Amino acid sequence: MKTLTYNFAEEFTVSPGGRYEARSEKSGEEFRKAVLQPLLEKYDRVILDLNGVFGFPPSFLDEVFGPLVKKYGRSELERRLAISLSDDDVALRVISSVYEKHSSRT
């Protein structure tokens, strides 16, 4: 089983931007399409370390995780993607509400 730990702050940015790639630098769409989606296809399990960042805008998180929940389903995504975030409980709550919102729509 291939597992990878990805450090968001070191490998992507410490200052995430908005929702769409066309209208924002370091956007959620860019991160999902260029980084997270390929990693999930390549590895059986990805551990995403989101610590050490200025903050996560809700629209960024919605754009990263929403389409993935729709694609894989909540339980499958939770099995394949582990999130490590200890310094931002608000962002953690937003991620869990994104999971809930999009899983109820699938």
Next chain:
Amino acid sequence: MRRYLRSVSWPPPRRLAVKVTRKQKRKPSQYQRSALVVKFPPRFDLIESPDDTVNFFEELRSAILIRPRRKVAMDHQSIEQVSPASGVVLIAELFRADSYAPRCKKTGNLPKRAEVAEILQKIGYWKYFGVTYTGKSSSNRQFMLHESGNRTTPKVVVDMIVHFREAVRFTAREEKRLYVALIECLDNVMNHAYPYQRRYNPPCLRHHWWVLAYRDSETHEVCVCFYDQGVGISETMRRRADNQLVLIPETDGELIIKAVVEGYQSRHLGSTRGTGLPSLKQFTDEAESGELVIVSRGVMCTFPHGKPPVYRDLATPFCGTLIQWRICR
């Protein structure tokens, strides 16, 4: 062209949706030969004296964009007071003028009051006249201007937060909240203020935002002013409500207040949209003093610290949306 810029009948009638892809400029033959003097109001302050200031901007827009002159003389002599919010709108208008009507020559005199000239120097106004004001600085306010951008730029927000650190001590948690709120505000401008439909895109429009921030180390005050020349918050919300069949308040003022006050509640219910302004309001509620002011099209809404929000209709509709957030702690 005139039809688009006279905001009395905004928005203009529906037309086919066409993407606007190229920047347009005025043809040389379209400039009027006669010069025009545009006089600033004594209180050039969009928050304290909105009607006079909005009228001034309409006059300036008319002289530069609607019926462009070869030469426009700006009379600064009478300015007694200038606010950062007015400054950022002024800079945005000159930016647009340089881009759309570059042959319009701008001249002017210096203000009588040195403080006014100094503030205008600090926000980068005089460079549009090709001059530098070299008067001695007496104010504690440290300005940081990012003139414009056409994408959400996290670096601008990081720079602002770092700039504020000398005046106000935010905890790490508060800095995260502030970062998120400011990014959301910028992202909302780029995603909603400038729809692609042709009826919202007069030739002179540039899809940009402008931000002006300052800190005052003596009063421990920080302030951010956002400005965009887009369709306005209420128009955006009405368009979205049309799509979602949602009942919304009748007046623009009530609509904006509802968005800011109830947006805060929806944030706790897991919504990921419209969270920027509610979060900024929460900062003003928690600070010693401060306010959030939104001027959008025909209405000005104020959310003062410790008081219920109020709104008033403007005599002349304002072009775009200005958000001023200021706290003292």
